[in-house]
Amino acid sequence: MTAKKIRVATTSLAGCFGCHMSFLDIDERMLQLAEVVEFDRSPITDIEHCTNCDIGLIEGGVCNSENVHVLREFRKNCKILVAVGACAINGGLPALRNFIPLEECLQEAYLDGIGVENPQIPSDPELPLLLDKVRPVHEVVKIDYFLPGCPPSADVFWKFLTDLLEGREPSLSYELVHYD
Amino acid sequence: MYEHLETAENSENLKRVAVDPVSRVEGHGKVTLLLDENNQVRQARLHIVEFRGFERFIQGRPYWELPVLVQRLCGICPVSHHLAAAKAIDQLVGVDPDNLTPSATKLRRLLHFGQVLQSHALHFFHLSSPDLLFGFESDIGKRNIIAVLNAYPDIGLQGVKLRKYGQEVIRMVSGKRIHGTGAIAGGMNKSLTKAERDYLLEDVDQMIRWAADSVALIKKVHCSSLPFYDEFATIRSNYLGLIQPNGALELYHGGIRAKNDQGETILDHFDYCRYNEAIHEEVRSWSYMKFPYLLSLGKENGWYRVGPLARVNNCDFIDTPMAEAARLEFKAHSNEAMVHSTLAFHWARLIELLHCAESIKILLHDPDIIGQDLVTQGEKRFEGIGVIEAPRGTLFHHYQVDENDIVTKANLIVSTTSNNMAMNESVRQVAATYLSGRELTEPLLNNLEVAIRAYDPCLSCATHAVGKMPLQLELIDVEGQLVDKLIKHNDGRIDRNA
Numbered sequence: 001m002t003a004k005k006i007r008v009a010t011t012s013l014a015g016c017f018g019c020h021m022s023f024l025d026i027d028e029r030m031l032q033l034a035e036v037v038e039f040d041r042s043p044i045t046d047i048e049h050c051t052n053c054d055i056g057l058i059e060g061g062v063c064n065s066e067n068v069h070v071l072r073e074f075r076k077n078c079k080i081l082v083a084v085g086a087c088a089i090n091g092g093l094p095a096l097r098n099f100i101p102l103e104e105c106l107q108e109a110y111l112d113g114i115g116v117e118n119p120q121i122p123s124d125p126e127l128p129l130l131l132d133k134v135r136p137v138h139e140v141v142k143i144d145y146f147l148p149g150c151p152p153s154a155d156v157f158w159k160f161l162t163d164l165l166e167g168r169e170p171s172l173s174y175e176l177v178h179y180d
Numbered sequence: 181m182y183e184h185l186e187t188a189e190n191s192e193n194l195k196r197v198a199v200d201p202v203s204r205v206e207g208h209g210k211v212t213l214l215l216d217e218n219n220q221v222r223q224a225r226l227h228i229v230e231f232r233g234f235e236r237f238i239q240g241r242p243y244w245e246l247p248v249l250v251q252r253l254c255g256i257c258p259v260s261h262h263l264a265a266a267k268a269i270d271q272l273v274g275v276d277p278d279n280l281t282p283s284a285t286k287l288r289r290l291l292h293f294g295q296v297l298q299s300h301a302l303h304f305f306h307l308s309s310p311d312l313l314f315g316f317e318s319d320i321g322k323r324n325i326i327a328v329l330n331a332y333p334d335i336g337l338q339g340v341k342l343r344k345y346g347q348e349v350i351r352m353v354s355g356k357r358i359h360g361t362g363a364i365a366g367g368m369n370k371s372l373t374k375a376e377r378d379y380l381l382e383d384v385d386q387m388i389r390w391a392a393d394s395v396a397l398i399k400k401v402h403c404s405s406l407p408f409y410d411e412f413a414t415i416r417s418n419y420l421g422l423i424q425p426n427g428a429l430e431l432y433h434g435g436i437r438a439k440n441d442q443g444e445t446i447l448d449h450f451d452y453c454r455y456n457e458a459i460h461e462e463v464r465s466w467s468y469m470k471f472p473y474l475l476s477l478g479k480e481n482g483w484y485r486v487g488p489l490a491r492v493n494n495c496d497f498i499d500t501p502m503a504e505a506a507r508l509e510f511k512a513h514s515n516e517a518m519v520h521s522t523l524a525f526h527w528a529r530l531i532e533l534l535h536c537a538e539s540i541k542i543l544l545h546d547p548d549i550i551g552q553d554l555v556t557q558g559e560k561r562f563e564g565i566g567v568i569e570a571p572r573g574t575l576f577h578h579y580q581v582d583e584n585d586i587v588t589k590a591n592l593i594v595s596t597t598s599n600n601m602a603m604n605e606s607v608r609q610v611a612a613t614y615l616s617g618r619e620l621t622e623p624l625l626n627n628l629e630v631a632i633r634a635y636d637p638c639l640s641c642a643t644h645a646v647g648k649m650p651l652q653l654e655l656i657d658v659e660g661q662l663v664d665k666l667i668k669h670n671d672g673r674i675d676r677n678a
C-alpha cells in the first residue's frame with residue numbers, strides 16, 4: 001500500500017474506555033490496520049491535538065465543559081466523525097445522573113459518604129465545570145455515523161473501518177448490531 | 181517525604197506550570213507545578229478533574245443490577261467491579277464467601293485471573309513499553325504501541341496475544357470480552373462447557389512461556405539501569421492488600437494485610453467487612469479523587485500504596501512455582517524488607533501476569549470448573565461489602581438496601597484512589613529531583629508522566645469519568661504574563677512560543 005495512510009483519531013469523553021478496549025480487541029488485526037492507518041490523537045499515543053484527520057471515533061457522552069471543547073476540536077479536524085457506543089449515542093450509563101440534581105451527586109460523594117473526612121466539595125479553579133446533565137454527542141456536533149453497543153464488538157470496528165477504507169458505504173449485518 | 185511541596189505559601193507570587201493531560205493512562209488527570217523566581221518547585225499536585233457520581237445515582241436501583249451497572253465504571257477492569265459488586269450482593273442474599281459452591285468460586289477466580297492478565301498485559305505492552313524500551317525521553321512519535329510493534333515485533337505481538345488470551349478467558353466465562361454477565365447473587369449463571377475449557381487449554385502453555393519471557397524482559401530493563409530504576413519517583417510508603425490465610429498472594433478473596441515501610445505489620449488478616457474501622461478517606465479541595473489513609477496512623481502518615489508492588493511486597497509467597505521463583509529474584513534485588521522503587525511496579529505487575537497464567541492452567545484442569553452446582557441461597561440481609569484485588573489494587577464496594585431490595589447507600593473505594601497520595605508524592609519527587617531550577621522541555625514532561633504511569637492509574641475508575649485535553653505546558657510569571665509555552669502537535673512536533 002503506497003497511498004497516504006488514513007489518519008484516525010480517537011478520544012474518550014464521559015465513557016469507561018470499554019469502547020477503546022473493544023477496538024483493541026481486533027487483536028493481531030492491529031498489524032494489518034497499521035499498514036493503512038496511522039493514529040493521530042488517541043489515548044494510546046502521546047499526540048494531544050488532532051489535525052487533518054480522516055476519521056474521528058468518539059467514545060462517551062458529554063459531561064463537562066472540557067468534553068464540549070474536545071468534541072468540537074474533533075468535529076473541526078475530522079472529515080468523518082463517529083459516535084461509538086451507548087454513552088456517545090445517548091449518554092449511556094453515566095446519564096443515569098440526569099435524574100438527580102448534580103449537587104446531590106457531589107454531596108453524596110464528598111459530604112455524606114461513608115468514612116469521609118474533611119467533608120467539602122472540591123472547588124479548586126483547576127477543576128473543570130460539570131454540565132447539569134450528561135448529553136449525547138450529537139446534541140453538540142454533527143455526527144456522521146453511529147456504532148451501537150456497550151461496547152460495539154471488535155468485529156463492528158473492523159467491518160466499519162474496512163468498509164470505509166475500501167471506499168464502500170459501511171454496512172453492518174444483523175448479527176453485528178446489538179444494543180447492550 | 182515531599183509533603184512540603186503539596187501546598188505552597190503565598191502561591192499568588194508563584195509561576196504556574198501545567199501538564200495537562202497525563203497521557204497513556206486511562207482517564208484524565210493533570211499535573212500543576214508552582215515555581216518561584218529561581219524555577220524552584222514550590223508546589224506540585226496531580227489533580228483528578230472529572231466526576232460522575234455513581235455512588236448517588238445507583239441509589240434507587242434494585243441490587244441485582246449492581247454487577248452489570250458498576251462494571252461500566254471501567255472498561256479495562258470491568259470484571260473486578262463486576263465481582264466486587266457480586267461479592268457484596270452475595271451477602272445481601274445471605275451468602276458468605278465460604279458458602280459459595282466450589283464451582284462458583286472457581287469460575288469467579290478463573291474470570292478474575294483472565295481480567296488481571298489482560299489488564300496487566302495492556303498496561304505493560306500497550307501503554308508503558310514505549311517508555312521502557314525506547315527511553316523516557318525518546319521521540320514522541322515512537323511513544324506508542326504501533327512503534328513497539330514495528331521496532332520489536334516479537335515483543336509487541338506477544339503483548340497483543342497475551343491480552344487477547346485474557347480477554348478470551350473472560351469471554352468464555354461471561355459471554356463477552358467487555359461488560360459480560362457471569363456473577364449473580366450467590367453464585368454464577370453458567371459454567372464452562374468442556375469445549376470452552378479445551379479451547380482455553382490449547383494456548384495456556386504458550387501464554388505461560390510468554391509471561392515468563394516478559395518477566396525476564398522487565399528484569400533486564402530494570403537491572404540494566406541501576407541505580408536509576410530504583411531511585412526514579414521512588415518513595416517509602418505503607419503497603420496494603422488482601423492476603424490468603426496462609427500468607428500467599430491473593431487476587432480474589434482474603435483478609436487485609438498492611439505493612440509499613442520497614443515491613444512491619446500494621447494489619448493482618450483483617451476482616452474487610454470492617455474496613456470503615458481501618459480506613460477513612462480525606463477530601464481535598466483540589467482533586468475529585470479522595471485521599472484514603474489508615475486510621476491507626478492518621479492522615480499524615482497513614483497513606484499507603486496498593487496494587488502489584490504492594491501485593492508482591494506484602495505476601496509471604498506466591499502459590500505457583502514460576503511466579504514464586506520470580507518473586508524471590510525480585511526481592512533479592514533490593515536489600516530492604518520492602519521494595520520501594522516506583523518503577524518496580526512494572527516488574528511486580530509482570531510477576532503477577534505470570535502467576536495469572538499459571539493459575540488459569542491449574543483452574544482449567546480442575547473438574548469443578550465444568551461443574552453445574554452454581555448457586556447458593558441464604559437469609560436476606562440489608563448490607564453487603566465486597567472487596568477484591570483488582571489489577572490496580574484493593575477495590576471496595578459497599579451497599580445498603582431497603583426491604584424492597586432497592587439500593588439506599590453505596591460507597592466505592594477504587595484502587596487508584598488508594599494510590600492518590602503516593603502518585604502525588606512520586607510527582608513531587610520527580611519535580612523536586614529532575615525539574616526544580618531547570619528550563620521546561622517536553623521530555624521533562626514525560627518524566628512526570630512516567631512516574632504516574634508506573635502506578636497504572638485508572639483515573640476513569642477513580643473519578644468515575646474520563647476525558648482528555650490537549651497537552652500544553654505554560655509558564656506564567658509572577659505578573660501573570662505568559663513567559664514560555666510548549667505545545668505538542670499531532671505529528672509529535674514540539675513548538676515553543678512566548
Ligand code: SF4
Nearest residue numbers: 015016018085086087
Ligand atoms: S458504551 Fe459501554 S463500553 Fe462504551 S464507554 Fe459507554 S459504558 Fe463503556
